[in-house]
Amino acid sequence: MYRNLLNKLNDYQVILVAVSKTQPLDRILALYEEGQRVFGENRVQELLQKAEKLPQDIQWHLIGHLQTNKVKQIIPVVSLIQSVDSARLLAEINKQAQKAGRVVDCLLQFHIAQESTKFGFSKSEAVALLESEACAAMTHVRLCGVMGMATFTDDSELVRAEFRQLHHIFTDLKAQFFKDAPYFKEISMGMSSDWEIAVAEGSTMVRIGSLLFGPRN
Ligand SMILES: *Cc1c(COP(=O)(O)O)cnc(C)c1O
Numbered sequence: 001m002y003r004n005l006l007n008k009l010n011d012y013q014v015i016l017v018a019v020s021k022t023q024p025l026d027r028i029l030a031l032y033e034e035g036q037r038v039f040g041e042n043r044v045q046e047l048l049q050k051a052e053k054l055p056q057d058i059q060w061h062l063i064g065h066l067q068t069n070k071v072k073q074i075i076p077v078v079s080l081i082q083s084v085d086s087a088r089l090l091a092e093i094n095k096q097a098q099k100a101g102r103v104v105d106c107l108l109q110f111h112i113a114q115e116s117t118k119f120g121f122s123k124s125e126a127v128a129l130l131e132s133e134a135c136a137a138m139t140h141v142r143l144c145g146v147m148g149m150a151t152f153t154d155d156s157e158l159v160r161a162e163f164r165q166l167h168h169i170f171t172d173l174k175a176q177f178f179k180d181a182p183y184f185k186e187i188s189m190g191m192s193s194d195w196e197i198a199v200a201e202g203s204t205m206v207r208i209g210s211l212l213f214g215p216r217n
Pocket of ligand 1: 063149
């Protein structure tokens with residue numbers, strides 16, 4: 001499965017984030033030994049515990065909701081925080097990154113699904129953030145793009161429309177705020193059930209768990 005998926009994604013130059021939440025260390029290590037280096041976790045504690053025991057050259061992405069009181073712990077370990085869903089959280093990441101003496105790469109998470117439970121910015125909220133002086137003064141975060149999750153549904157046209165919407169948000173923000181910022185380039189969208197649609201709609205990074213590891217408990 002892994003090789004097959006990787007070959008397809010490589011054709012499109014799409015980055016594979018292997019979502020290892022709930023998976024035991026040996027299964028993660030097995031994928032590492034096949035060459036995978038980018039892994040995604042949705043809980044801070046689980047990410048930290050795994051990072052401590054697994055090879056140091058793994059790039060850990062946080063893909064789940066991050067509480068401000070856990071930012072400090074994650075800063076030394078994380079390579080990309082994909083789930084920045086509020087201005088307050090971004091400010092806290094900036095503050096703790098500054099204290100730790102590093103610049104942390106982040107994606108802005110957008111609410112594109114119809115479900116009301118999913119976290120994320122609306123386009124106008126993100127514009128307000130990016131226009132703010134507070135944001136301009138954040139020297140220790142680097143915004144590298146956008147992330148979103150489509151509605152969990154069999155309706156592939158709805159999923160496609162949502163991914164297309166995220167791509168438009170990316171394009172607009174790029175033009176308005178990041179024209180001269182080559183690092184603002186990622187559109188993280190696509191999971192096990194919808195990655196092919198996401199890639200067709202311009203995803204640069206897919207987050208795939210169950211397709212690689214089998215169903216979670
Ligand atoms: C769990 C999770 C995924 C992966 O889900 P699969 O359906 O197992 O591929 C992707 N993104 C986020 C934010 C997740 O929480």
